[in-house]
Amino acid sequence: MATGYFQERALPPSQDGLSPATPSAGRGANALSSRITSVLSASYADLEIRDALETLDSRGVRNTAETRRQLRLDVQKEVIQCNGEIVKDFGAVAEQLMRIGLAIESLNKCCVDMRGHIAAANRETGPVLEEATSLMNQKKHVESKQQILDAFNSHFNISEAETTILTSTAEPVNEEFFQTLTRIKKIHHDCQVLLGTEDQRLGLEVLEQSSRQLNAAFQKLYRWIQREFKDLDLENPQINASVRRSLRVLAERPTLFQSCLDFFAEARENILSDSFHAALTGSNSDMRSIATKPIEFHAHDPLRYVGDMLAWVHSATVSEREALEVLFISEGDEIKRSIQAGLESEPWLRDQENEEPFDGRTALNQLVSRDLTGVARLLRQRTEQVIQSHDDATLAYRIANLIGFYKSTFTKLLGDSSEVLEVFTGLEASAMRQFRGNMRDHAASVQSExxxxxxxxxxxxxxxxxxxxxxxxxxxxxxxxxxxxxxxxxxxxxxxxxxxxxxxxxxxxxxxxxxxxxxxxxxxxxxxxxxxxxxxxxxxxxxxxxxxxxxxxxAKLVEYQHQHFTNASGLKSLLEALSDISDSSESLKAVPKLEPFKPDALMAASQQLDEFLPSALIDAAENIKHLRNRNTVQDVTEEAAGRFCEDFEFVESKIMAVDELLRDEEEDEDEDEEPRQGLREMFPRTGGEIRVLLS
Known part of the structure; x- marks a missing residue:
């Protein structure tokens, strides 16, 4: 459309019947040129131009003079028509608004009437509502007090039946007792809330009542545990469970708990002492059968007798510790926590207790040691009797070692601070004293004989x-x-x-x-x-x-054998003579003048050496034949022979040096003189021959 529009605008003016030469034609050409310039200078990316062109294109407008004249009128007509339609639509809207206004006016009137009726009703019912509200508030307050009273009674008071269960010795110590005791302890603890109020009278009364009930309950539990300890069967797990729980609870009263432990230790000491005495002698005070023979009847050997007693004590200790461990330690640290809670509730006991926290294992070891006090006393008496009645030092030492073995075993079992270890230490020292005394007596008798x-x-x-x-x-x-x-x-x-x-x-x-x-x-x-x-x-x-x-x-024997070799072979005199001879020519020249190196003496020494060598080793070995070790005899003799060979080689080297020195001097003095007989010719044995003969 745009292309066609510009093409039609660019037609020659002659088509409109105007001559280019006329002035009007010139003005039109300028106007057209300005118009084209304006259009060409406009940006086709402008939205308004694009919308205008699209509108013209949709209307199918052709760029003619008629169309240009009619276009403005058509546009104005359309605008007038649109405005008329808008005015018509707004008239309908205004009519509707008028009807809405009438309806709103009617509603306002109805609301005013309703407000009047409501105000009149409020004036008539106001006092009634105020009275009803006051009564409802009073009802809620009373109900709240009733709930508080019921909660207080249910929490801070117990029934007569529960009081009987808790304090009466006729009632058993069972699960119901512990539940009631737990409740009383909670009541006693919660009294702190009541004591924090302005009126403390109620809190003090409840605290006093709960304290009396708690004390009565713990006294009942204390007496019940004492009765149970008299005939307690440590092998019965059912009884152990009830007693264990009772001890855990009683630990909250450290004084009562310690008193129970003392009573238990005394009872167990008597029981174990009787059992040990029965195992030794066969006497049975409680008429129970003994499965094995008495130790004193079948242990005739003293070492076995002591060993059997120690084995019985060890077995009894292990059994006792295992049973008491189940009784006192199986609940973990609950007893420790209970004792700590008791000390906090009874701070006046801290002066009587150690500052160190309660240790269940240490307390268990101490309790077992106390249970074994009677057994240890009887063991010490019997063992010391055995030690002192025998003079065999070996037996005393074996007993000491046996006691030392069990001492180390009991140390691992009961710890280093156990009182039982003092008995073992004393017995071990007694056995060692007996051993030392017997050995000294024996040594003294040997020295005198x-x-x-x-x-x-x-x-x-x-x-x-x-x-x-x-x-x-x-x-x-x-x-x-x-x-x-x-x-x-x-x-x-x-x-x-x-x-x-x-x-x-x-x-x-x-x-x-x-x-x-x-x-x-x-x-x-x-x-x-x-x-x-x-x-x-x-x-x-x-x-x-x-x-x-x-x-x-x-070394002394080697030296003795060496002296034997040098004396028996005749080499000693030669060695003594050469002891002051050095390697200098002056010193060597003096050797032939020495008494042992004169011809007769030297040949005699050579003869003595030849007579010595064939039986030298046998004769030397005969000197030390009483040595019990044959290898030592051979080694000593061989070492002495080796030293003798070294001495011989020393003498041989001196003789050869002297002969060589004299021979050189004779050659220098007179070559025609007959050479004299050398030392080597008078003493012909060589070091190699000596080593072969003495090997």
């Missing part, structure tokens, strides 16, 4: 007996439960009593013997002692000390 060592230099009989006893003691100690860190130190006391005195006797015998018998005797004694102690790790230090001592005696 023995005067000389055996002829064959073997360990004396008393040492063999002592070592057999020491072997038994070491075996007993090895099977005990001595701690690894303390084993070696603890066994030193045994060695001090069971070995050192007898080694001291051997040492006195050793000092009276000549060389080499003294060293042989000492080595034999120490070797047999080492053979007894070496299997045990806790004696490693003592074994090492003995081995060092053996090394010292062995």
């Amino acid at each position: 023995i005067s000389v060592a055996p002829a064959d230099l073997s360990p004396p009989e008393f040492l063999d007996e002592a070592l057999q006893m020491l072997k038994a003691l070491a075996k007993s100690y090895d099977t005990s439960l001595a701690s690894v860190d303390d084993q070696e130190n603890a066994f030193q006391s045994v060695l001090t009593e069971a070995l050192d005195p007898f080694l001291s006797v051997c040492e006195s015998l050793y000092k009276a013997l000549p060389q080499p018998a003294c060293d042989i005797f000492a080595i034999n004694c120490l070797l047999v002692a080492i053979s007894v102690l070496s299997p045990y790790s806790f004696a490693v230090d003592r074994v090492r000390e003995m081995q060092d001592t053996i090394g010292e005696h062995r």
Whole structure:
């Protein structure tokens, strides 16, 4: 449409019958040019232009003079028609509004009439409503007081039946009793609310009443627990459950709880003491059958007798602790919490109690220890009687180890502070005193009887007996439960009593013997002692000390054998002569002038050496034949022979140096003179030959 419009606007003026030469044509051309410029300068993106063009396009308008003249009139006509329709529509609206106004006026009138009627009704019913409201408020207040009274009675008062259940000793201690007791405790606790009000009289009365009821209930519970403790069967779980609950509740009164524990400990002490006495002798005061034979009838060996008694005490302790653990500890920390609550409610008891909190395990161990007091007393009497009636040191030490074993067991079972451990400590010390006394008596008798060592230099009989006893003691100690860190130190006391005195006797015998018998005797004694102690790790230090001592005696034997080799071979005089000879030429020239190196003496020494060598090792071994260890005999002899070979090689080197020095001098002086006989020719043996012969 736009394209056609501009094309028609651009037609030549001749089509309109105007000449281009006329002035009007010139003005029209300028107007058209301005119009085109205006149109072309307009933006086709303008919404108003786009709407106008769309409107023209929808009407199918052609760009003609008639159309342009008629377009404005048509548009104005349409606008007038639209305005007329709008005026007509607003007239209808105005008519409706008039009708609505009339209806509103009628409604306002009705409302005014209704307000008048309502005001009149309010004036007539007002006093009645006020009176009804006052009565309703009074009713609510009375109902509220009644509810408070009912709640107070139900919460702070108990019935006569409940009071009887709580305080009467004729009524059983059952679930109903504990429920009522719990309720009374809650009432007593809630009295704090009443005491916080302005009028405290009611709170004080309820507090006093509940306190009396609580005290009566705890007294009833205390007496009931005491009756139960008299014939309590610790193996019956049903009874244990009721007593356990009662103890947990009674713990809120620490004084009564401790009194019950004291009563229980005394009862259990008597029961366990009677049971232990029956197990020992067979006497049965309560006429119950004993499944096993009495300990005193079948335990003839003292060690077994003590062991059976300790085993019975240990078994009874384990059973007692397990039963009491179920009775006192199975509820966790409830007893501890109850005791703490009781101390808070009775602060005057804190001066009598320790500041440390209650520990159930410690209290259990202390209770078990108290239960075993009578048993421990009887055990101490019987065990001390056994210890003092026997003079066997080994038996006393075994008993001490056995007691030490059970002492460590009871320490783990009852803790370090148990009173029962004091009994074990005393018995162990008594057994060790008996052991030391017996050993000292035996050592004193040995010292008075023995005067000389055996002829064959073997360990004396008393040492063999002592070592057999020491072997038994070491075996007993090895099977005990001595701690690894303390084993070696603890066994030193045994060695001090069971070995050192007898080694001291051997040492006195050793000092009276000549060389080499003294060293042989000492080595034999120490070797047999080492053979007894070496299997045990806790004696490693003592074994090492003995081995060092053996090394010292062995060195003396090596020196003795070496002296034997040098004396028997004739080498000693040569060594003594060469002791002051150095390697200088002046010193070496003096060797042939020495007495042992003169021809006759040197050839005699060579002859003596040849006679010594064939039987040298046999003769040397014969000197120390009494050594019990054949390997030691061989090692000592070989070491002495080696040192002898070194001495011979020293003499040989000096002889060869002297011969070489003299030979050089003779060659320098006169080559035609016949050489003299050298030292080597008079002493022909070589070091290699000596080593072969003595190997």
